[in-house]
Amino acid sequence: MPESIVNILDIAIGGLLLGGIYALIAMGMSLQYGVARVLNFSHGEFIMVGAFSTLTLYTVVGINPLICLVIIGPVIFLIGFLLHRTLFHQLSLRAPNADAYAASSILASFGLLFIIQNLALLGWGADYQAYTYLNFGVSIGGAIFSANKLVILGFSIGIGLIFYIFLARTRTGKGIRAAAQDPATASLMGVNINRVLALCFGFGAAMAGIAGVLYSMRIPLNPAMGTQYTIIAIIVIVLGGLGSIPGAFIGGLILGIIGEVVTSIDPSLSMAAYYFIFMLLLLVRPKGIFGK
Secondary structure, eight states, X not given: OOHHHHHHHHHHHHHHHHHHHHXXXXXXXXHHHHTSOOOOTTHHHHHXXXXXXXXXXXXXXXXXXXXXXXXXXXXXXXXXXXXXXXXXXXXXHXXXXXXXHHHXXXXXXXXXXXXXXXXXXXXXXXXXXXXXXXXXXXXXXXXEEEHHHHHHHXXXXXXXXXXXHHHHHSXXXXXXXXXXXXXXXXXXXXXXXXXXXXXXXXHHHHHHHHHHHHHTTTSOBOXXXXXXXXHHHHHHHHHHOTTOHHHHHHHHHHHHHHHHHHHHHOGGGHHHHHHHHHHHHHHHOTTOSSOO
């Protein structure tokens, strides 16, 4: 296969891998912000916790990282669910209006960011850590790709699609979509709004944790890694459209491909490219691709 085709394939697969991870992260944050009305600046810390938990379970206990998906995902979901039922629900009860709740929830999420980050520093230390899993080459059409890269790509896109089908087809998913569109009317129709909001926050945290499990197979881990992924998630949900789950999924894939293309030119410019896209969107199309 010509070298130019191999390079294009490598960029495409790398971009879709990044995009799949970004899509999972952004779908979770879109639920938390679009439905639960919490702009969660600690979102990236759940990615970090998922990643470090996988490292510990694999290197210390010997549990396969792919098995960690069905362990860590539900645990982080429960943590997110309980956080909303205790912290954010109580803030909403005490807030005099929606604007006051938005401000207090943002401050609370910043507090969570520093609490989780410092607990991670105590538990895992400040040094970068990594592990190797499926780190061997697989030939596709004569091009060699890392097996863990292909596994991450398949699982991230597959999980994103399954989660979208869950939201579109199940009774719980319909309740979530109803609460996003009109909470008052949904409540009159029998939807338990407080439970739905807590579910959304829990699902959002779980999606971030699952992204952390997958991405830990490819990158070195550090307790401060979460912040950049929170920023990327915000850019993706603006790109896709605030509150739009399909928009978050497609926006994540688009941003991942753009990031991989820019990285192939100059790795130091990837975050600058993301910020440029973010500012351009705010000026040209602030409602995003699927925004209304």
